[in-house]
Amino acid sequence: MIDLKGRSAVVTGSARGIGKAIAQKLVSFGASVVISDINADAAKAAAAEITAGGGKAIAVAGDISKADQAEALVEACVKEYGKIDILVNNAGITKDTLLLRMKPEQWDAVIAVNLTGTFYCAQAAFKQMFKQKSGAIVNISSIAGENGNVGQANYSASKAGVIGLTKTIALEGSSRGIRCNAIAPGFVKTDMTDAIPEKIRLEIAGMIPLGRAGLPEDIANGVAFLVSDMASFITAHVLDINGGGFMPGKAAKKE
Numbered sequence: 001m002i003d004l005k006g007r008s009a010v011v012t013g014s015a016r017g018i019g020k021a022i023a024q025k026l027v028s029f030g031a032s033v034v035i036s037d038i039n040a041d042a043a044k045a046a047a048a049e050i051t052a053g054g055g056k057a058i059a060v061a062g063d064i065s066k067a068d069q070a071e072a073l074v075e076a077c078v079k080e081y082g083k084i085d086i087l088v089n090n091a092g093i094t095k096d097t098l099l100l101r102m103k104p105e106q107w108d109a110v111i112a113v114n115l116t117g118t119f120y121c122a123q124a125a126f127k128q129m130f131k132q133k134s135g136a137i138v139n140i141s142s143i144a145g146e147n148g149n150v151g152q153a154n155y156s157a158s159k160a161g162v163i164g165l166t167k168t169i170a171l172e173g174s175s176r177g178i179r180c181n182a183i184a185p186g187f188v189k190t191d192m193t194d195a196i197p198e199k200i201r202l203e204i205a206g207m208i209p210l211g212r213a214g215l216p217e218d219i220a221n222g223v224a225f226l227v228s229d230m231a232s233f234i235t236a237h238v239l240d241i242n243g244g245g246f247m248p249g250k251a252a253k254k255e
Contacts, residue, residue, distance in 0.1 A: 002228040005030030008081035009227070010073060012064055012121060013091030015042035017190040018140070021216035022088055022223050023057070024050065029224055031086065032056035034077045038063050038091075056081075064091050064117035074124040083132055086227045087125040089118040089139045089162075094192075096151045107154045114158035115165070122169055122180075129178045136227040137173075137180040139166045140219070141238065143246045146184055159184075163238055170236035179235040181226045186242025188214040209244030 009026050013019040015037035023033045027050050035050070037043040040061035050057035060076045062069035077084045092114045095106040118139055129135030144152050145159025162182060169180040187193065187204050193213070196204075205213045222241045225231055240246055 002029045002224050002230060004086075004224070004228060007031045007085040007227075008033070008077055008083055009086035009088065010034045010036060010077050010084060010121070010125065011088040011090055012036045012073070012117070014088075015039055015046045017192065018185070018188060018216045018219050019088075019090040020046050021220040022090060024055075025217070025220035025224050026086065026088075026227070027053075027055035027057065029228070032081050033058075034073065034080070035059045036062060036064070036073050036091070064121055065112040067120045070117065070120035071124040073121065074128060078128055084125055084128050085132075085135060087121060087135070087137045088223055088227075089121050089137070091117060092140065092155075092158075094152070094155050096155065098151050099153045102153060110154035111158050111161075114155065115161040118162055119165060122165070126169065126173065126178065129173070130176050134177040135173070135179070136231075137166075137169060137178070138223050138226050139163075139180070139182045141166070141182045141184045143184050143186045143240070143242045146238075146240075146246050166238070167236045174235060179226075179231070181231070181235060182238045183219060183222050183226070184238055184240050184242065184246065185219050186214055186240075186245035188216060188219065190216060207245070208242070212243065214241060214243060 009031045011023045014023040014035045035043045035047040043059035043061050047057040047059035060073050064070045095110050139162050141162045142159040144156040148156045166180050166182040222239050
């Protein structure tokens with residue numbers, strides 16, 4: 001049984017989509033959360049939805065690609081709840097185009113949010129967790145960080161970097177009771193992926209061994225497990241939640 005009563009969590013990029021599902025899932029198990037998003041109004045709306053349902057949530061808007069704003073996010077959690085037990089680095093962006101067409105600003109923007117932002121938030125949380133001698137961090141990577149993906153050199157590189165960062169945080173935090181794991185989602189049904197033409201979405205789903213796209217709740221379930229005491233002996237792990245879309249050691253399919 002997952003029990004997060006008395007624990008506080010920061011979830012970045014949690015005003016909608018996967019991040020919102022994660023925040024709601026943690027609250028359902030008793031956690032108090034900080035909803036973080038670059039869109040202040042959306043963050044407030046998501047937090048209000050949780051509090052209206054009887055949960056505890058506050059909204060903190062900010063750009064995690066800025067170190068001071070990442071630190072302010074953690075400080076807000078500690079001020080409101082007295083500590084930070086859980087950090088979920090979910091915020092991410094895409095700026096897809098083929099390698100030969102990718103502009104430096106497209107590369108820089110994705111790396112800044114997806115990788116550097118994850119680093120800034122983890123570093124800020126780590127300082128507090130180090131004092132507490134406890135904490136759980138989950139970084140949201142991607143199947144693209146394991147497989148690569150056409151048109152996503154920047155995104156794939158950022159998500160592969162998140163995996164390396166996760167393992168280092170786990171090693172450095174282990175002596176202080178800090179665990180750090182990553183989740184690598186595959187194709188997940190969200191507002192963003194709903195914009196993809198239906199034909200292409202069906203083709204992608206057809207390539208997934210379990211035969212369907214993932215749901216935000218699939219990812220949220222994995223996060224809840226990893227931050228709970230049920231996973232107390234799990235750290236430096238990458239949990240693939242992608243319906244079998246990535247299997248380490250599986251030979252690439254050739255047409």
